[in-house]
Amino acid sequence: MSSEFFIPDPEGQVPTAEGYFGAYGGKFIPEALVAAVDEVAVEYDKAKADPEFARELNDLMVNYTGRPSALTEVPRFAEHAGGARIFLKREDLNHTGSHKINNVLGQALLTKRMGKTRVIAETGAGQHGVATATACALFGLDCTIYMGEVDTQRQALNVARMRMLGAEVIAVKSGSRTLKDAINEAFRDWVANVDRTHYLFGTVAGPHPFPAMVRDFHRVIGVEARRQLLERAGRLPDAAIACVGGGSNAIGLFHAFVPDTDVRLIGCEPAGHGVETGEHAATLTAGEPGILHGSRSYVLQDEEGQITEPYSISAGLDYPGIGPEHAYLKDSGRGEYRAVTDDAAMQALRLLSRTEGIIPAIESAHALAGALEVGKELGKDALLLVNLSGRGDKDMDTAARYFGLYDTDAEVAADGGAGTAEIEGDAK
Amino acid sequence: MTGNIQLLSDTLAKAKADNRAALIAYLPAGFPTVDGGIAAIKAVFDGGADVVEVGLPHSDPVLDGPVIQTADDIALRGGVKIADVMRTVKEAHAATGKPVLVMTYWNPIDRYGVERFTEELAAAGGAGCILPDLPVQESALWREHADKHGLATVFVVAPSSKDERLATITAAGSGFVYAASLMGVTGTRESVGEQAADLVRRTRATAELPVCVGLGVSDAKQAREVAAFADGVIVGSAFVKRILDADGDEAAGLAAVRELAAELAEGVRRVS
Numbered sequence: 001m002s003s004e005f006f007i008p009d010p011e012g013q014v015p016t017a018e019g020y021f022g023a024y025g026g027k028f029i030p031e032a033l034v035a036a037v038d039e040v041a042v043e044y045d046k047a048k049a050d051p052e053f054a055r056e057l058n059d060l061m062v063n064y065t066g067r068p069s070a071l072t073e074v075p076r077f078a079e080h081a082g083g084a085r086i087f088l089k090r091e092d093l094n095h096t097g098s099h100k101i102n103n104v105l106g107q108a109l110l111t112k113r114m115g116k117t118r119v120i121a122e123t124g125a126g127q128h129g130v131a132t133a134t135a136c137a138l139f140g141l142d143c144t145i146y147m148g149e150v151d152t153q154r155q156a157l158n159v160a161r162m163r164m165l166g167a168e169v170i171a172v173k174s175g176s177r178t179l180k181d182a183i184n185e186a187f188r189d190w191v192a193n194v195d196r197t198h199y200l201f202g203t204v205a206g207p208h209p210f211p212a213m214v215r216d217f218h219r220v221i222g223v224e225a226r227r228q229l230l231e232r233a234g235r236l237p238d239a240a241i242a243c244v245g246g247g248s249n250a251i252g253l254f255h256a257f258v259p260d261t262d263v264r265l266i267g268c269e270p271a272g273h274g275v276e277t278g279e280h281a282a283t284l285t286a287g288e289p290g291i292l293h294g295s296r297s298y299v300l301q302d303e304e305g306q307i308t309e310p311y312s313i314s315a316g317l318d319y320p321g322i323g324p325e326h327a328y329l330k331d332s333g334r335g336e337y338r339a340v341t342d343d344a345a346m347q348a349l350r351l352l353s354r355t356e357g358i359i360p361a362i363e364s365a366h367a368l369a370g371a372l373e374v375g376k377e378l379g380k381d382a383l384l385l386v387n388l389s390g391r392g393d394k395d396m397d398t399a400a401r402y403f404g405l406y407d408t409d410a411e412v413a414a415d416g417g418a419g420t421a422e423i424e425g426d427a428k
Numbered sequence: 429m430t431g432n433i434q435l436l437s438d439t440l441a442k443a444k445a446d447n448r449a450a451l452i453a454y455l456p457a458g459f460p461t462v463d464g465g466i467a468a469i470k471a472v473f474d475g476g477a478d479v480v481e482v483g484l485p486h487s488d489p490v491l492d493g494p495v496i497q498t499a500d501d502i503a504l505r506g507g508v509k510i511a512d513v514m515r516t517v518k519e520a521h522a523a524t525g526k527p528v529l530v531m532t533y534w535n536p537i538d539r540y541g542v543e544r545f546t547e548e549l550a551a552a553g554g555a556g557c558i559l560p561d562l563p564v565q566e567s568a569l570w571r572e573h574a575d576k577h578g579l580a581t582v583f584v585v586a587p588s589s590k591d592e593r594l595a596t597i598t599a600a601g602s603g604f605v606y607a608a609s610l611m612g613v614t615g616t617r618e619s620v621g622e623q624a625a626d627l628v629r630r631t632r633a634t635a636e637l638p639v640c641v642g643l644g645v646s647d648a649k650q651a652r653e654v655a656a657f658a659d660g661v662i663v664g665s666a667f668v669k670r671i672l673d674a675d676g677d678e679a680a681g682l683a684a685v686r687e688l689a690a691e692l693a694e695g696v697r698r699v700s
Binding site for chain 1: 486487488489490491493497504509510534535536537538539540560561562563565566583584585586587588589590593597608611612613
């Protein structure tokens with residue numbers, strides 16, 4: 001094996017040549033993009049077969065990203081999870097602060113191989129946007145990032161980071177002004193500028209080959225974690241747990257464990273204010289099969305196929321679709337998906353901060369909240385692996401408002417009730 | 429009850445026999461209201477349009493520019509449903525006897541049910557559908573039901589389409605071929621791309637189907653340019669913009685789209 005960190009799926013069972021994972025996936029795109037999307041597929045196949053591509057990507061992953069990422073056991077946090085042992089896969093320690101860089105470097109190399117000089121991308125929390133702006137700075141590519149206006153406000157720090165890196169950030173004002181609308185606008189740009197532009201898609205959704213290609217670039221997460229956990233704990237985990245928005249960090253963690261049928265694969269979706277309230281983005285829990293952004297998967301929609309507006313406190317999970325491979329894992333029963341509320345995620349965020357000195361992204365905090373539940377369900381002999389997909393610096397404004405951490409908020413928050421419970425009371 | 433694919437073909441053939449291009453207008457259903465939308469379509473036919481495409485508004489119109497996005501948004505906020513789209517097709521066709529198509533994205537039809545949708549569209553007197561995000565390789569189920577109900581499947585081709593792919597698309601399509609004049613989303617443009625004439629020529633080399641050109645055409649001058657090399661001229665955003673500009677004055681909006689249709693109908697008659 002010439003490559004240690006770029007490890008495309010060796011099984012090759014899914015997707016099919018047409019990009020189908022069972023009933024999900026495919027290529028529902030306008031004719032104007034067919035040639036460009038086909039070009040990505042052809043170039044990616046060529047790159048996979050080229051040892052030079054693997055060598056270049058490996059070099060970047062080691063010397064730029066800082067792979068392998070650490071595996072950290074969190075015993076003080078785990079005391080709140082029924083005594084289970086919990087290990088965190090530290091994708092938050094990658095350069096740029098999340099797992100997103102894995103995919104971005106791979107696609108940036110591909111962009112160069114295709115001879116394109118401009119990159120566009122969508123971003124929700126801004127992590128994919130920051131990673132993309134970073135790679136564009138590194139490779140000298142023009143960069144335009146589409147971000148919903150709501151998200152530019154709640155993730156203002158990341159907007160500044162992207163601009164510092166030289167990217168143009170466009171605030172999208174259509175629809176719900178969040179991730180879905182940023183993707184719509186990026187597709188409109190791509191149709192008009194496809195000659196010189198690559199759409200560096202940030203998750204395992206979109207038309208084929210994006211779901212499989214983005215998964216391949218993130219497979220390293222699970223491959224590393226599996227090896228690290230075998231060394232450290234001497235066995236495979238009872239469950240691998242990750243947050244799910246579009247699903248890229250989750251598929252990256254899960255994929256190496258798919259053949260290990262004793263390892264439960266648990267995705268944590270954003271329940272927002274509660275699935276029953278309708279204000280959520282729990283696509284696999286509450287959605288129905290449909291087509292959004294180029295592929296068939298589960299979608300939050302009404303009975304006439306109009307996409308409904310999602311909600312989550314986490315900008316990175318606030319999306320009414322989900323990658324098709326997750327839909328396939330759900331239907332086949334291999335993957336399990338549960339919904340985690342804003343409040344549960346925020347409590348887990350604070351709990352990890354105060355017990356382990358690690359401030360997670362709000363996205364990743366959904367997985368941590370899921371781990372607290374799963375640990376209690378499985379009891380003290382359980383061994384859990386959780387993907388800590390990103391760090392929480394970008395979320396400090398949201399968290400400070402939620403918990404009343406600003407001096408001027410303190411008194412208001414003390415009366416606020418929700419979300420201000422003490423840690424002891426949290427882990428229920 | 430069978431759909432009106434034949435009426436569509438006859439209408440395009442008649443325009444050709446008259447040595448002119450056909451004028452095809454697009455207006456979304458439910459915009460500004462369901463009844464207002466029906467009145468606008470009648471006005472456009474009255475002004476001289478040969479065919480109308482009725483838009484079924486979608487929450488995520490990724491191939492539409494700001495003008496049609498705004499119209500879709502108004503229609504959806506107004507609560508437009510697929511039943512309203514069917515009523516729009518039915519009344520517009522019944523009042524004029526002219527061919528009426530539906531243009532929309534794939535998810536609303538997939539969710540509604542292809543069988544139910546095609547059956548209802550045929551019963552309403554519809555002539556077919558344009559589904560710009562349903563590429564030919566994903567279209568087998570749609571075509572099976574469209575064929576069964578006498579509905580045309582109008583595929584979009586783009587300047588980026590390679591010749592081999594054009595042949596695949598035109599072999600599967602019916603009614604006409606929608607040639608996108610440029611690489612981009614809907615909206616008015618200063619000029620129609622030079623790529624359009626080349627695309628029409630390459631498309632014609634693969635099939636007998638009429639080739640109609642859309643995207644960016646907004647006035648009589650552009651219509652005349654396009655009519656010189658295409659079988660039909662498709663205009664959407666310019667009509668929608670006239671209604672938006674009328675700012676709630678329904679009579680003014682209807683007069684404006686009727687007037688634009690008349691100008692464009694003049695434009696598509698090649699000999700000036």
